[in-house]
Amino acid sequence: FMDNDLKSITEKIIEFRDAGGGGNTMIQGLVTGHGDRGAELQEVFLWKTSEESRNLSQKDISRVSGEIADIFIHLTYLCHEFKIDLFGATIEKIEKNAVKYPVEKSKGSNKKYNAL
Numbered sequence: 001f002m003d004n005d006l007k008s009i010t011e012k013i014i015e016f017r018d019a020g021g022g023g024n025t026m027i028q029g030l031v032t033g034h035g036d037r038g039a040e041l042q043e044v045f046l047w048k049t050s051e052e053s054r055n056l057s058q059k060d061i062s063r064v065s066g067e068i069a070d071i072f073i074h075l076t077y078l079c080h081e082f083k084i085d086l087f088g089a090t091i092e093k094i095e096k097n098a099v100k101y102p103v104e105k106s107k108g109s110n111k112k113y114n115a116l
Helices: 006-021 027-045 050-054 058-082 086-100
Strands: none
Touching: 006 058, 006 086, 027 058, 058 086
16 A cells, blocks of 8 residues: 555556556546536535535545546646646645634635735
8 A cells, every 4th residue: 555645646547548548648637527527526425515515425425536546646636737836836825825714804704805
């Protein structure tokens, strides 16, 4: 079993893709495939109340898990293609969001940063 870190899982995903098991790896296919996976994830929650969404059946949790993994794989392909450090980009985005959405102004609000 491999280490549970971003570098190891990225290598495993890229090895699988390069061996021919990764499906469509054209940029447009990856981007649209990512959208399709997001729609499939949304489908699990369609027509559910907030309470129902927090108390999913084991079958729905398994489906959510699979769709999240698919989304992660697509993101990994895109990051690899454009040499984006997903971990670093995420940290940078969190830092930017902290400035755009200061807790004292944004907590409990769904307003966009320019409307706070």
